[in-house]
Amino acid sequence: MHSDKVRRRQTVLAVSFLLAAIFFLTAAANAAPVKNLIVLIMDGCGDEQLTLARWFKGAPLALDDMRTGAVKTYTSDAVIADSAPAATAYATGIRTAGTMIGLAPPVKNIPGLPPSAPELALKPQASVLEGARLLGKATGIVVTSRISHATPAAYFAHVGKRSQEEDITEQGVYQGIDVVLGGGRRYLLPAQAGGSRQDQEDLTAVLRSRNYQLIEHKDAFTKISEPKVYGLFAMSHLAPEIDRPDLAPEQPSLAEMTQKAISLLSTNKNGFFLMVEGSQIDWACHANDPAHLLSDLLMFDQAVQVALDFAKKDGQTLVLALPDHNTGGLSIGNRRSDETYDKLTPEILLAPLKKMRRSAPALWQSLGADRSPERIREAVRRDWGLDISLEHARQIADLAKTFGQEGHYALGEVICPHYTQLGWTTHGHTGGDVPLFAYGPSRPVGLLEAQDIGRLSARALGFDLELLTMRLFVEAGQAFPAEAVQLDRTDPHNPVLRIQHQGRQAALPLNKNLLLLNNEQVALEGIVIQVAETGKIYLPLEAVHRIKGDSKPLPAIQK
Numbered sequence: 001m002h003s004d005k006v007r008r009r010q011t012v013l014a015v016s017f018l019l020a021a022i023f024f025l026t027a028a029a030n031a032a033p034v035k036n037l038i039v040l041i042m043d044g045c046g047d048e049q050l051t052l053a054r055w056f057k058g059a060p061l062a063l064d065d066m067r068t069g070a071v072k073t074y075t076s077d078a079v080i081a082d083s084a085p086a087a088t089a090y091a092t093g094i095r096t097a098g099t100m101i102g103l104a105p106p107v108k109n110i111p112g113l114p115p116s117a118p119e120l121a122l123k124p125q126a127s128v129l130e131g132a133r134l135l136g137k138a139t140g141i142v143v144t145s146r147i148s149h150a151t152p153a154a155y156f157a158h159v160g161k162r163s164q165e166e167d168i169t170e171q172g173v174y175q176g177i178d179v180v181l182g183g184g185r186r187y188l189l190p191a192q193a194g195g196s197r198q199d200q201e202d203l204t205a206v207l208r209s210r211n212y213q214l215i216e217h218k219d220a221f222t223k224i225s226e227p228k229v230y231g232l233f234a235m236s237h238l239a240p241e242i243d244r245p246d247l248a249p250e251q252p253s254l255a256e257m258t259q260k261a262i263s264l265l266s267t268n269k270n271g272f273f274l275m276v277e278g279s280q281i282d283w284a285c286h287a288n289d290p291a292h293l294l295s296d297l298l299m300f301d302q303a304v305q306v307a308l309d310f311a312k313k314d315g316q317t318l319v320l321a322l323p324d325h326n327t328g329g330l331s332i333g334n335r336r337s338d339e340t341y342d343k344l345t346p347e348i349l350l351a352p353l354k355k356m357r358r359s360a361p362a363l364w365q366s367l368g369a370d371r372s373p374e375r376i377r378e379a380v381r382r383d384w385g386l387d388i389s390l391e392h393a394r395q396i397a398d399l400a401k402t403f404g405q406e407g408h409y410a411l412g413e414v415i416c417p418h419y420t421q422l423g424w425t426t427h428g429h430t431g432g433d434v435p436l437f438a439y440g441p442s443r444p445v446g447l448l449e450a451q452d453i454g455r456l457s458a459r460a461l462g463f464d465l466e467l468l469t470m471r472l473f474v475e476a477g478q479a480f481p482a483e484a485v486q487l488d489r490t491d492p493h494n495p496v497l498r499i500q501h502q503g504r505q506a507a508l509p510l511n512k513n514l515l516l517l518n519n520e521q522v523a524l525e526g527i528v529i530q531v532a533e534t535g536k537i538y539l540p541l542e543a544v545h546r547i548k549g550d551s552k553p554l555p556a557i558q559k
């Protein structure tokens with residue numbers, strides 16, 4: 001009797017130890033390193049810009065405490081990156097080519113660059129945002145450009161060229177992103193409603209039918225306490241930060257949008273993924289425009305502070321901040337300082353910059369059609385506080401003609417070498433490594449490859465990008481016999497994939513997440529896309545299962 005009791009107690013103990021061990025093992029296997037991920041991208045930036053911003057601010061940047069390494073930015077076909085392949089590497093973990101968004105590169109043999117994988121050539125690659133959504137996390141995009149611009153697009157779209165902004169915006173709408181804040185309303189609306197859509201679709205109606213709140217003024221922020229939200233505050237891009245208070249007071253700042261996005265997304269108990277872009281740092285550097293650069297970069301740093309404050313309190317959030325590439329070739333010091341650089345005080349460096357009150361594009365636009373040297377001289381005195389010579393004003397007028405639409409590029413090119421201590425080497429991008437900043441659990445350290453950012457992002461959230469790609473992008477021609485699949489182009493702007501399978505009729509419009517099966521509509525977990533470069537169409541595995549009547553569960557995206 002007594003020994004029986006002991007034995008029973010021992011058994012109970014052993015079983016509970018076993019259960020505890022199983023619990024801990026499974027918990028360890030399922031536990032992702034972080035609950036939330038915030039990626040903040042300063043487009044077209046480098047160390048010299050950050051040093052200049054720190055001098056200008058006269059105090060440390062929020063970024064300063066987060067420095068952990070650097071990232072190599074070359075693409076699969078060039079030593080200097082465009083934003084499209086650069087952001088694709090960060091979003092999908094695949095280094096790509098040209099101006100492709102969310103696709104693996106074509107096979108090219110370029111001596112000196114690592115070869116790309118032939119089996120992936122021109123295939124869509126799933127993104128960190130798509131994976132976060134499949135894990136039940138909330139997702140958000142916050143930018144100061146059109147939301148269809150290359151960097152944000154890489155997180156939610158799959159197209160051969162970044163210029164396909166109509167397709168990009170549509171794919172974004174059907175990705176079900178919870179919070180989208182930025183510019184680019186014109187790609188939501190058909191041409192007859194004042195928009196830019198050739199397919200005549202009104203995506204604002206689609207968003208409303210999917211229970212989104214659509215806002216166009218920052219005052220509406222106070223009325224919104226939960227997702228889903230589309231806040232597009234301009235038909236095209238938002239205003240440069242330095243001009244915003246005067247020229248576009250209805251637009252929120254990048255830090256305000258970041259704050260709002262985090263407060264909305266963090267209501268999801270499964271966590272969230274948020275991508276934030278300081279989109280215009282790049283444009284300021286393209287233009288060699290210190291006024292636009294400093295105001296937008298310091299506002300980006302405020303957005304970083306917002307993310308950091310949340311992450312510090314939360315303890316389960318990884319924050320990454322980094323440029324996608326560098327632009328402009330900025331230097332503190334130029335030919336004027338060749339003989340005097342060791343006597344350059346902060347006061348001398350900052351004196352001309354402190355007087356600037358407008359971005360170069362706003363200054364240039366204020367001239368209207370009269371771009372005479374006299375008017376240019378007057379506008380530079382008024383907006384940049386600099387008394388330039390009539391000869392330099394004449395040089396600006398002449399140079400501006402060679403820049404066409406980008407006439408304002410002439411301002412920085414002529415003024416910086418003569419009236420500031422700043423040098424610029426190009427109006428294009430540059431190819432150096434970019435600084436990496438990170439805070440939180442499993443933060444990356446050291447010199448990384450661009451695609452490492454995508455892979456470590458997915459790893460931090462606890463999923464595998466390759467498994468995700470296999471689940472979201474199945475080539476139609478591989479899942480079904482060729483004769484069963486047809487692309488219906490009756491409406492050339494809205495092609496529909498039609499599949500016949502054992503008497504079932506399926507219709508899947510491109511760029512959407514919809515399946516019409518025997519007249520019943522299903523919202524899919526991913527979008528249907530066509531890669532124009534190969535003509536191939538990809539659909540989520542979920543659609544293949546439904547069409548085939550296959551009820552087995554979809555494969556996990558965790559390894």
Ligand SMILES: [Zn+2]
Nearest residue numbers: 044282327429
């Ligand atoms: Zn650029």
